[in-house]
Amino acid sequence: MAKGTVAERVKAAVEPIIEAEHLELVDVEYVKEGGNWYLRIYIDKLGGVDLDDCQMVSEKIDTLLDELDPIPQAYFLEVSSPGIERPLKKPADFERFKGHLIMVNTYTPVDGAKSFTGKLENYSEAGVQLNIKGKSMVIPLDKVAASRLAVEF
Known part of the structure; x- marks a missing residue:
C-alpha cells in the first residue's frame, strides 16, 4: 500500500x-x-x-x-457515529455547523487560554471565528489543535 x-x-x-x-x-x-x-x-x-x-x-x-x-x-x-460532540476537521464541517456551539483547543495559548467554547461564526484562511459571550474572536488555524461540536444544555 x-x-x-x-x-x-x-x-x-x-x-x-x-x-x-x-x-x-x-x-x-x-x-x-x-x-x-x-x-x-x-x-x-x-x-x-x-x-x-x-x-x-x-x-x-x-x-x-x-x-x-x-x-x-x-x-x-x-x-x-462520531457522537454528539462530533469533531470538526474539514472546511465543509465548519460550513455545515455555522451557528452551532463548538469547542476549540489550541496548541499554544491564544489571549492567555488554550480552550474556547462559542458559537461558530465563520471559518476561513484567517482562522476559526467564534462568538464567545457576545464578543467575536478569531483563532488562527495554525494554532488549532482540535475542534468539535459542544453540547448545549
Whole structure:
C-alpha cells in the first residue's frame, strides 16, 4: 500500500466505499489502548447514522482491509457515529455547523487560554471565528489543535 500513517492509508482505501453508500467519512483513528490496537472509523449522514449503517459499512470495510492488509498486527475494527460532540476537521464541517456551539483547543495559548467554547461564526484562511459571550474572536488555524461540536444544555 501507499506510504503514510495507517489511518491515512485506511482513509484513502475506505472513503470511496463509504461515499458510495451516501455516507460521510468523518474520521479514522488507529490507536493502541491497553495491549490492543483499535481501528476506529467514524461515519455520519444527515439525520445521523444507525446501527444498520455501521454494520453494513463495517462488513464492507472488513472485506476490503482483509484484501489490502494495510495493518501488520492484530486489531479491532470499530465503525460508529462520531457522537454528539462530533469533531470538526474539514472546511465543509465548519460550513455545515455555522451557528452551532463548538469547542476549540489550541496548541499554544491564544489571549492567555488554550480552550474556547462559542458559537461558530465563520471559518476561513484567517482562522476559526467564534462568538464567545457576545464578543467575536478569531483563532488562527495554525494554532488549532482540535475542534468539535459542544453540547448545549
